[in-house]
Structures are given as structure tokens and as C-alpha cells.
Amino acid sequence: MTEFLQLDLAPLLAATLACLVCGLIGNLLLLTRQSLLGDAISHAVLPGIVVGFWISGTRAAPPLVAGAMAAAIVAALLIALVRRLTRLEPGAVMGLVFSGMFALGIVLIEVTGAHAVDLDVDCVLYGQLEALIWPAAQGAGSLLDPAALAEFPAEVKTLAVVLALTVALLALLWKELRLAAFDPDFARSIGFAPRPLSLLVLVLVSVACVAAFWAVGSILVIAALVAPAAIARALTDSYARQFALSAAAAAVMGAGGYWVAALAPEALGLGHGLNAAGMMAVVAGVMLAGAVVFGPFGPVRPGGQRRRRAAAAPVPRLPAAAG
Amino acid sequence: MTGALLDALLFAGGYNATVVALGCAAFGLAAGSLGCFVLLRGRALIADAAAHATLPGVAGAFILAALAGWDARSLPLLLAGGAISAGAAVLAVGALTRGGRIRDDAAMALVLSIGFGLGVVLVSVVQSLPVGGQAGLKSFILGQAAGMSAFDARLIGGLAVLSLLLVALLFRPLAALCFDRDFAASVGLPVRALDLALLGLMLAVTVAGLRAVGLILVVGLMVIPAVTARLVTERLGVMVALAGVLGAAAAWLGAGLSAAAPNLPTGATIVLVACAMFVLALVVAPRRGVLAFAWRQLRLSLVVARDHALRAAFEAAERQPAAGAIGWPDLGRGAGWSAWQRAVLPRWLRWAGLVAERPEGGVALTPAGLAMARELTRRHRLWEHYMQSAGGLPPEAAHRAADQVEHTLPPEVAMEAEAWLRRHDPARLPPAGGLIRPGEPETERGPR
Numbered sequence: 018m019t020e021f022l023q024l025d026l027a028p029l030l031a032a033t034l035a036c037l038v039c040g041l042i043g044n045l046l047l048l049t050r051q052s053l054l055g056d057a058i059s060h061a062v063l064p065g066i067v068v069g070f071w072i073s074g075t076r077a078a079p080p081l082v083a084g085a086m087a088a089a090i091v092a093a094l095l096i097a098l099v100r101r102l103t104r105l106e107p108g109a110v111m112g113l114v115f116s117g118m119f120a121l122g123i124v125l126i127e128v129t130g131a132h133a134v135d136l137d138v139d140c141v142l143y144g145q146l147e148a149l150i151w152p153a154a155q156g157a158g159s160l161l162d163p164a165a166l167a168e169f170p171a172e173v174k175t176l177a178v179v180l181a182l183t184v185a186l187l188a189l190l191w192k193e194l195r196l197a198a199f200d201p202d203f204a205r206s207i208g209f210a211p212r213p214l215s216l217l218v219l220v221l222v223s224v225a226c227v228a229a230f231w232a233v234g235s236i237l238v239i240a241a242l243v244a245p246a247a248i249a250r251a252l253t254d255s256y257a258r259q260f261a262l263s264a265a266a267a268a269v270m271g272a273g274g275y276w277v278a279a280l281a282p283e284a285l286g287l288g289h290g291l292n293a294a295g296m297m298a299v300v301a302g303v304m305l306a307g308a309v310v311f312g313p314f315g316p317v318r319p320g321g322q323r324r325r326r327a328a329a330a331p332v333p334r335l336p337a338a339a340g
Numbered sequence: 341m342t343g344a345l346l347d348a349l350l351f352a353g354g355y356n357a358t359v360v361a362l363g364c365a366a367f368g369l370a371a372g373s374l375g376c377f378v379l380l381r382g383r384a385l386i387a388d389a390a391a392h393a394t395l396p397g398v399a400g401a402f403i404l405a406a407l408a409g410w411d412a413r414s415l416p417l418l419l420a421g422g423a424i425s426a427g428a429a430v431l432a433v434g435a436l437t438r439g440g441r442i443r444d445d446a447a448m449a450l451v452l453s454i455g456f457g458l459g460v461v462l463v464s465v466v467q468s469l470p471v472g473g474q475a476g477l478k479s480f481i482l483g484q485a486a487g488m489s490a491f492d493a494r495l496i497g498g499l500a501v502l503s504l505l506l507v508a509l510l511f512r513p514l515a516a517l518c519f520d521r522d523f524a525a526s527v528g529l530p531v532r533a534l535d536l537a538l539l540g541l542m543l544a545v546t547v548a549g550l551r552a553v554g555l556i557l558v559v560g561l562m563v564i565p566a567v568t569a570r571l572v573t574e575r576l577g578v579m580v581a582l583a584g585v586l587g588a589a590a591a592w593l594g595a596g597l598s599a600a601a602p603n604l605p606t607g608a609t610i611v612l613v614a615c616a617m618f619v620l621a622l623v624v625a626p627r628r629g630v631l632a633f634a635w636r637q638l639r640l641s642l643v644v645a646r647d648h649a650l651r652a653a654f655e656a657a658e659r660q661p662a663a664g665a666i667g668w669p670d671l672g673r674g675a676g677w678s679a680w681q682r683a684v685l686p687r688w689l690r691w692a693g694l695v696a697e698r699p700e701g702g703v704a705l706t707p708a709g710l711a712m713a714r715e716l717t718r719r720h721r722l723w724e725h726y727m728q729s730a731g732g733l734p735p736e737a738a739h740r741a742a743d744q745v746e747h748t749l750p751p752e753v754a755m756e757a758e759a760w761l762r763r764h765d766p767a768r769l770p771p772a773g774g775l776i777r778p779g780e781p782e783t784e785r786g787p788r
Contacts, residue, residue: 047446050443050445051445052443052445052446052448052449053385053445053448053449055449056385056388056448056449056452099567099622102571102622102628102629102630102633103567103570103571103628105379105567105570106379106382106384108382108384108385109379109382109384109563109566109567110567111385112384112385112387112388112559112560112563113560113563113564113567113615113618116388116556116557116559116560116563116564116611117560117564117611117612117614117615117618119556119557119608119611120557120560120607120608120609120611120612120615121608121612121615123482123605123607123608124604124605124608124609124612127603127604127605128604138482138605142460142481142482143460143464236392236453236456236556237453237456237457237460238453239449239452239453240450240453240454240456240457242449243446243449243450243453244450244453244454246446247442247446247450250441250442250446251439251441251442278461282468290464291461291464291465292460292461292463292464294457294460295456295457295458295459295460295461295463295464296457296461297457298453298454298456298457298458298460299454299457299458299461301454301457302450302454302457302458305436305450305454309435309436309439309442314439314441315439
């Protein structure tokens with residue numbers, strides 16, 4: 018028990034919370050047809066994170082979030098500028114901007130000496146869940162002990178705050194987002210401008226990228242952003258259910274991924290842990306495949322008979338393979 | 341560091357370093373020129389997804405080789421694994437979008453991240469295997485040209501040259517495919533096969549770049565030189581050649597830089613060099629660059645201010661033929677010049693011989709200036725009449741609307757407007773031989 022609390026509880030919580038934050042925000046990306054933005058921003062915030070880390074010298078959230086937001090906005094402006102000057106398709110311009118900024122981030126890590134402190138290329142690629150330990154834990158009693166809880170890794174607490182803020186914001190903008198997602202023309206016509214909305218999405222995604230950075234790194238965060246929403250999309254047409262299902266998928270992805278990565282090696286006798294961030298993406302992939310193939314809209318219909326699309330949606334279920 | 345950089349760039353760093361630099365440059369050449377087609381066909385992001393998804397293949401091939409007792413560091417084997425999983429990724433994108441519930445952008449993001457995640461898990465399996473060379477796998481993620489053997493470099497160069505030859509061979513059909521797929525199909529080109537060939541070439545070049553540039557940034561070397569070339573030229577042939585040269589230069593310079601500073605990951609260095617070229621082109625490109633754009637805007641604003649001044653002078657002469665000279669301040673104010681235009685325009689007008697200083701003070705239009713001013717005023721009134729007659733605008737609005745179009749629309753359009761007026765409302769047509777010379781008896785005047 019003590020070992021679990023010391024070594025596994027913080028990473029497990031961090032993985033779950035990070036996936037929940039990203040998974041909920043990912044719905045906005047998917048529903049406003051901007052999944053590529055997640056791809057672009059997750060790469061492009063890297064120089065901002067590195068500079069924030071370099072200037073502040075700590076892993077405290079505010080400077081990193083500020084740096085990441087600045088980088089995300091710079092990336093969005095650059096994409097707009099280059100698109101205007103070159104008149105190329107958005108995908109190409111995004112590819113240019115995000116690979117350039119990611120390269121800048123990688124070089125900055127080496128040049129600024131950030132890698133000597135705490136931030137290295139491995140963290141960018143794989144996340145650093147194993148660094149989240151809670152050495153103050155001494156048995157189950159520590160969960161109620163304020164002194165021990167004060168030692169709990171700050172990254173997890175930050176993630177919890179970000180999750181609370183995300184949920185509050187989604188609840189606040191529930192109707193507006195629904196309108197913007199399903200009827201953008203009408204939303205525009207009644208003055209709910211798409212520009213502030215895309216700025217909001219930009220800011221939220223960069224916050225999510227920073228929040229999840231220590232847990233999953235800056236590439237696997239794309240899986241956390243896009244996969245839960247896509248799984249839910251493959252299961253339901255209802256707006257509310259979309260959010261509920263994506264949250265469930267995100268929780269399974271985070272907790273299940275960490276669990277499989279921590280337990281599988283023992284079961285297989287490998288004696289060496291598997292990478293938890295990568296495993297979360299794999300778990301998400303398995304869930305996605307299950308949802309696409311066996312979901313109500315897939316080629317294999319429940320009950321073994323072909324059904325029309327307009328038929329009432331069956332109760333969505335998560336595939337058993339997930340956990 | 342400078343010495344090592346020069347050595348690397350001038351092929352003086354020894355046989356191995358020379359072969360590595362040449363291999364990287366060959367890859368850059370192939371990536372840049374193929375990138376143009378990838379870009380124009382809108383496949384840049386699927387190339388990125390495929391590149392990220394090479395990781396499970398590379399790591400899987402490593403594990404297989406280690407279990408089978410082969411040399412797990414053999415580059416051909418690892419690259420073959422990468423190509424297989426990248427191909428599977430392309431198929432997966434297709435499968436995900438087939439139902440129509442997941443759009444292709446989401447599908448690419450999913451395949452990219454889940455493929456990479458699977459690769460990361462397999463890499464962590466590799467770490468636990470009791471064989472050597474695991475650290476080498478990391479060079480497939482961010483690229484490391486420094487440790488490459490001459491054999492590896494030759495393999496990469498060979499793959500790149502082969503792709504390049506195929507691109508040259510398929511140049512015309514690929515160009516037709518990229519510009520208009522329907523047209524290409526209608527003239528009997530096998531568009532599906534060509535699309536497949538483009539995908540295959542893209543995979544080959546991606547895989548060739550893994551070792552040197554790394555799977556995360558390899559798409560950068562396809563996209564960035566192509567976009568840079570696009571800024572500079574409008575012609576496909578020039579674009580492909582230029583992108584190839586830029587890609588080769590970036591790869592060669594970047595590989596040299598990272599040889600001189602081994603801490604720098606090669607892929608990131610190469611991509612940053614390519615980005616520097618892009619930024620340079622963005623600023624100085626002849627037609628689409630920022631400078632050219634600013635120059636065009638500046639020129640247009642000067643031309644507009646000049647035209648306004650000439651028209652103001654002409655209309656003043658029309659009203660008071662005897663007045664003669666006008667002062668610069670009146671002219672400038674009448675034409676709405678801003679401060680910097682007041683500083684520049686008098687000189688320009690005098691230099692162009694459109695106005696001349698009068699000995700008694702003030703300026704007057706020269707004969708050339710008068711001719712131009714008459715033509716400009718006629719054009720303005722033509723547009724005013726056209727806006728009133730064809731557009732039904734009231735005179736004041738017609739004046740403003742005419743002001744917005746007359747400076748930018750080409751003369752042919754003005755002639756069309758004139759032809760329209762001649763057909764539909766000839767009474768409004770300003771006199772064809774130009775307006776009345778000021779001082780002559782007035783017979784017909786415009787609306788103002």
C-alpha cells in the first residue's frame with residue numbers, strides 16, 4: 018500500500034486528470050472541425066514552454082502557461098500570415114509552422130541548458146510520469162494527513178485546478194458552444210462571433226498542452242486531445258452524451274494506460290516498466306477501433322442485423338477491451 | 341566549432357563525414373522536390389502522420405531482429421519496418437474516415453498520435469531487451485547524422501536518388517494530377533495509380549529521412565522548401581528544382597552544423613536552417629514577399645495621392661481658368677495628402693515633369709501634367725457616371741465608389757465601363773476626345 022501511494026498514486030492521478038482535461042477540450046476541437054489545431058498547437062507550444070521554464074527556472078505552472086500561450090498565439094498569427102502571403106492550403110502552412118517551432122523548441126532545450134536542470138528531450142517525447150512520486154506517504158493514513166498531503170506533487174494539484182476550471186468554462190459556455198459546433202452559420206448570424214471562439218479554443222488547447230506536458234509529453238498529448246472525442250463521436254450523436262462519453266473514455270485512457278504499463282511488465286516477466294504515456298495512446302487506439310467497428314454506426318451492428326442510420330441510437334457502451 | 345563546421349561543409353572531415361553529408365544532401369534534394377507534389381496534392385499532413393507512425397515499425401523490427409538473433413542495428417531492416425507501419429497508418433486514415441463520422445483531419449491526428457504512442461511503448465520494450473544498440477533508436481525520433489556509417493549514408497542517398505529519378509520520370513503526369521485531378525482522369529491518365537505512386541514515393545522519402553532528420557521533423561523538410569519555392573516562383577518546374585536545391589542546402593548545412601555541435605539534434609538543426617531560408621524568402625521574395633507587398637502598397641498610396649492632386653489642380657483650373665498657379669498647400673490639402681506624402685510628392689511631381697514652379701510662386705500643371713490630369717479626371721467622371729447609371733448610386737456615393745475603383749482597376753475595365761455607358765446611357769458619357777481644355781468655352785460638364 019505504501020509503495021503504491023509513494024510510486025503509483027501521483028502518476029495515476031496525473032495521467033487521469035491530464036487525459037480528462039485534454040479529452041474534454043478535445044470535444045471543442047472535434048466539433049468545430051479543428052482537430053489539426055491540436056496537432057499544430059501541441060508541437061508549436063514547445064518553444065514557449067522551454068523559454069518559460071528557462072526564464073523562471075521552475076516547473077511552476079504560470080510562466081510555462083504564459084510561454085505556451087504566447088507561442089500558440091505566435092503560431093496562429095504566423096499560420097494566418099503565411100497563408101495570406103502564399104495562398105497555400107492550411108495543412109501545408111500548419112506543417113511548416115509547427116515543424117519549425119518544434120525544431121526551435123528542441124534546439125532551445127539544448128542551447129539554454131534547460132536539459133541540465135529538469136527538462137529534456139525525453140520528457141518532450143514520452144512525458145515524465147515516473148518523476149511524480151510522493152515520498153511522504155506512509156500507509157493509507159497519509160491520504161488524510163495534511164502534512165503529507167502538502168508534499169503531494171504540485172503537478173497533480175495544478176492539473177486538478179485546470180480540470181475544475183475547464184469543466185466550469187464548458188458549463189458556462191454550454192449553449193454557445195453547442196450552437197457554434199452544430200450551426201456555425203446561425204451562430205455567426207446572431208452575432209456569436211467565431212473569432213473569439215477560436216481564440217478561446219486556442220487558449221484552452223495551449224493550457225491543456227502545458228497541463229499535460231509533464232504527464233504525456235508534447236506529441237502524445239495529441240492522442241489525449243483527439244482520441245476521447247473521436248471515440249465518443251463514433252458512439253453517439255447527442256451533444257451531452259458526447260461530453261460524458263469522452264470524459265469516460267479519457268478516464269479509461271489515462272488510468273487504464275498507466276495501469277497496463279505498470280502491470281503488464283510484471284505479468285510478462287519483463288522486469289522493466291513500459292512507457293505509460295505511450296500505453297495511454299495505445300489504450301485509446303484500442304477503444305477507438307472498438308468504437309468504430311462495433312459502435313452503433315460501424316460495420317458490425319449490435320444484434321447482428323443491418324440497421325438504418327435514422328434508427329434510435331442504442332445505448333452506447335464502451336468496449337470491454339478498454340482497461 | 342567554426343573549424344569543424346567548415347570541415348563538414350567542405351567535405352574535409354574525412355571520408356565518412358563526406359559520405360554522410362552527401363547522403364543527407366541527396367535526401368534533402370529528393371524531399372524538397374517531391375515535397376512540391378505532396379504539397380500541391382494536399383498530402384502534407386498525411387505525410388506527417390505516416391512519418392510519426394514509422395516508430396512502431398522501426399521499434400518492432402528491432403525487437404524482431406533481436407529475438408531472431410539478427411543484427412538489430414541493421415538500417416535496411418529498421419527502415420523496412422518503418423515503411424510497413426507507415427503504410428499501415430495511411431490505410432488506417434482511410435479506414436477511419438470511411439464511415440464519414442470522423443473527418444480526415446481528426447483521423448490524421450489520431451493515427452499520428454496513436455501510432456507514435458505504440459512506438460513509444462515498443463521502444464520501452466526495446467530498452468529492456470538484453471541486446472546492444474537500443475540508444476540508436478532514439479536517433480530515429482529526432483535524427484542524428486553524426487553517428488551514421490558510410491553504408492547507411494549510401495543507402496539513404498541511393499533511396500533518395502531513386503525517388504528523385506521517379507519524380508523526374510513522372511513529372512508531367514504528377515503535375516497534371518496535382519493541378520486538376522478530374523482533367524488528368526479525363527485525358528486518360530491513371531489517376532489512382534498516380535496517387536498511389538505519389539504516396540509510395542512519399543513513404544520512401546520519409547523512410548529515407550528517418551535516420552538523419554528523425555520522424556517528427558521529416559515532414560518539415562518536405563513542406564518547408566516547397567513552400568519557400570512557392571513564394572519565389574509561379575512555375576512548377578522552377579518550383580520543383582528550387583525546392584530540391586533548397587532542401588539539399590538545408591540538409592547539408594544542418595548536418596554540418598550538428599556535426600560541429602554534436603549536442604544539437606540534426607533534424608531540428610536542418611529544419612531550422614530550412615526555416616531561416618523560408619523567412620528570408622518571405623521577406624525578399626519578388627512578388628509575394630513582405631517587402632514587395634509593402635512596396636506595392638506604398639506605391640499605390642503615392643499614385644492615388646498623385647492622381648488626387650492632379651485632379652484637384654485640373655478641377656481648380658476648370659473653375660477659375662484665370663487663376664493660374666496654385667500653392668502646394670492648397671494642392672496637398674485638396675487631395676488629402678498625409679504628412680509623409682506632402683514631403684515626397686512635390687518632388688516626385690516636379691521630377692516627373694507634371695508640374696512646374698511659377699516665378700510668381702505656387703505651381704502650375706505643365707502640358708504633360710495637364711494631359712494626364714485631363715485623362716484622370718475624365719476617368720474619374722466616367723466611373724462616377726457609370727456608378728450612377730449602372731449602379732443607381734446617388735452622386736456623392738458615386739464619387740466615393742469611383743474613388744475606390746479607379747486607381748486599381750486596369751484600363752481595359754474602364755474601357756468596358758465606357759462601352760457600357762455608350763450603349764445604355766450615352767448622354768452621360770464624358771466627351772471622348774478628353775475634357776475641355778480649361779479656358780475654352782464650356783459646353784458639357786461632368787456632374788460635379
